[in-house]
Amino acid sequence: SEVEKYGKMGLSLALGINHVGARPGDNSNSFDLPSYTLLDATVAYQASENFSARLRVENLTNERWFSGAFHSQSIFPGYGSRAVLAVDYQL
Numbered sequence: 001s002e003v004e005k006y007g008k009m010g011l012s013l014a015l016g017i018n019h020v021g022a023r024p025g026d027n028s029n030s031f032d033l034p035s036y037t038l039l040d041a042t043v044a045y046q047a048s049e050n051f052s053a054r055l056r057v058e059n060l061t062n063e064r065w066f067s068g069a070f071h072s073q074s075i076f077p078g079y080g081s082r083a084v085l086a087v088d089y090q091l
Contacts, residue, residue: 060081
């Protein structure tokens with residue numbers, strides 16, 4: 001059958017949750033960075049042995065978050081919602 005020939009074909013979905021709790025913003029613990037939860041989703045389609053496509057959407061809820069800091073005046077915001085499309089084709 002075609003499934004046996006090409007492996008798992010068709011549509012697949014994946015959801016991811018990443019939670020980070022509140023943490024100190026610097027080495028002297030003079031301030032805290034707030035907690036956050038990011039939701040990601042991926043939709044993939046395997047059309048054949050040679051062709052597949054994936055759409056990944058990161059930070060679905062456009063959560064405001066901070067990736068880190070040097071001190072209270074130098075805090076690094078995380079990215080908002082973004083999407084990445086990947087298409088694979090093998091000759």
